Amino acid sequence: MNAFKFIPIVLFLIFFNNEFSFSQVEKLNHSLKELEYIEKTTYSSESVNTRIRFVVIHYTSTNWEQSLKILTKADYEVSSHYLIPESFDETYKEKNLYVYKIVDENDRAWHAGESSWQGRNHINDQSIGIELVNNSECYYQPDNKELNYKENYLCSFYDYDPKQIQLLIKTIKPMLKRHDEIKPTHIIGHSDIAPNRKYDPGPRFPWFTLYQNGIGAWYDNEIVDKYWQEFTTIKMPTILDIQCALKSYGYKINLTGIEDKQTNAVVRSFHYHFRPWDTKGDIDVGTASTLWALLEKYMPNVIDANSKITCVKE
Numbered sequence: 001m002n003a004f005k006f007i008p009i010v011l012f013l014i015f016f017n018n019e020f021s022f023s024q025v026e027k028l029n030h031s032l033k034e035l036e037y038i039e040k041t042t043y044s045s046e047s048v049n050t051r052i053r054f055v056v057i058h059y060t061s062t063n064w065e066q067s068l069k070i071l072t073k074a075d076y077e078v079s080s081h082y083l084i085p086e087s088f089d090e091t092y093k094e095k096n097l098y099v100y101k102i103v104d105e106n107d108r109a110w111h112a113g114e115s116s117w118q119g120r121n122h123i124n125d126q127s128i129g130i131e132l133v134n135n136s137e138c139y140y141q142p143d144n145k146e147l148n149y150k151e152n153y154l155c156s157f158y159d160y161d162p163k164q165i166q167l168l169i170k171t172i173k174p175m176l177k178r179h180d181e182i183k184p185t186h187i188i189g190h191s192d193i194a195p196n197r198k199y200d201p202g203p204r205f206p207w208f209t210l211y212q213n214g215i216g217a218w219y220d221n222e223i224v225d226k227y228w229q230e231f232t233t234i235k236m237p238t239i240l241d242i243q244c245a246l247k248s249y250g251y252k253i254n255l256t257g258i259e260d261k262q263t264n265a266v267v268r269s270f271h272y273h274f275r276p277w278d279t280k281g282d283i284d285v286g287t288a289s290t291l292w293a294l295l296e297k298y299m300p301n302v303i304d305a306n307s308k309i310t311c312v313k314e
């Protein structure tokens with residue numbers, strides 16, 4: 001019976017609460033009408049950088065028509081910021097080659113997938129992706145898959161159209177002014193950021209031509225020679241040293257101290273980028289000398305006076 005005494009109190013509370021919130025909303029609406037929103041750009045902070053850090057180069061593995069379909073239709077769930085066609089492609093109907101911007105640079109394109117560079121993951125979040133129409137492709141020989149991980153895939157790599165490369169250079173150059181975080185070692189291939197599953201843009205991609213046009217990283221021959229001398233006359237770095245060096249440069253690699261499958265994939269990607277005449281992924285004195293020359297040029301802090309690499313922390 002006592003419970004009935006509380007009913008009026010409960011009803012009052014409900015009523016009062018409704019009244020209360022109703023009048024608050026009214027007040028807020030009223031004040032929004034009174035106040036005009038004006039955004040001023042009188043002051044700007046100097047403490048700012050661009051969200052874009054990396055440029056990732058890809059090949060599409062197919063012709064213009066298919067590339068465009070795959071990179072623009074929702075079904076495929078892949079995209080890039082730019083798509084550049086090549087000459088002599090029968091499916092490309094325009095008279096001239098154009099650069100197609102299919103995703104705004106401020107938006108996130110889906111080109112990198114699971115990826116890592118210089119300790120950063122989720123490269124789609126912080127990069128511009130550029131797809132080049134080129135028919136190169138790699139595939140596994142199904143019946144040979146487990147025999148030898150170095151030999152069990154087949155690649156057909158095709159030269160890039162020089163006009164397409166000129167357009168690429170013209171695409172990237174102004175980008176470097178727009179995004180001050182894109183440093184030379186931040187311009188990379190898909191295989192650099194996902195070495196165990198990607199082969200693009202492949203060993204035919206002209207990284208040195210880009211470098212000659214102020215884009216990306218390249219080594220100085222005399223520094224390679226210096227390390228070549230040192231490594232052949234004094235001591236070749238250990239596998240662990242080389243893993244540390246690859247990791248310091250940007251590759252994701254576990255420091256196992258043995259020349260294992262993941263090391264082979266990373267070294268193959270490194271070769272695609274910097275030593276494209278030898279793409280088996282075997283470590284040799286040329287690999288180590290090139291890697292050390294790049295580190296001396298772009299990350300001098302990681303090499304000590306005895307050419308020892310300070311390994312970056314996990």
Ligand SMILES: [Zn+2]
Pocket residue numbers: 057058059111190198200
């Ligand atoms: Zn790719």
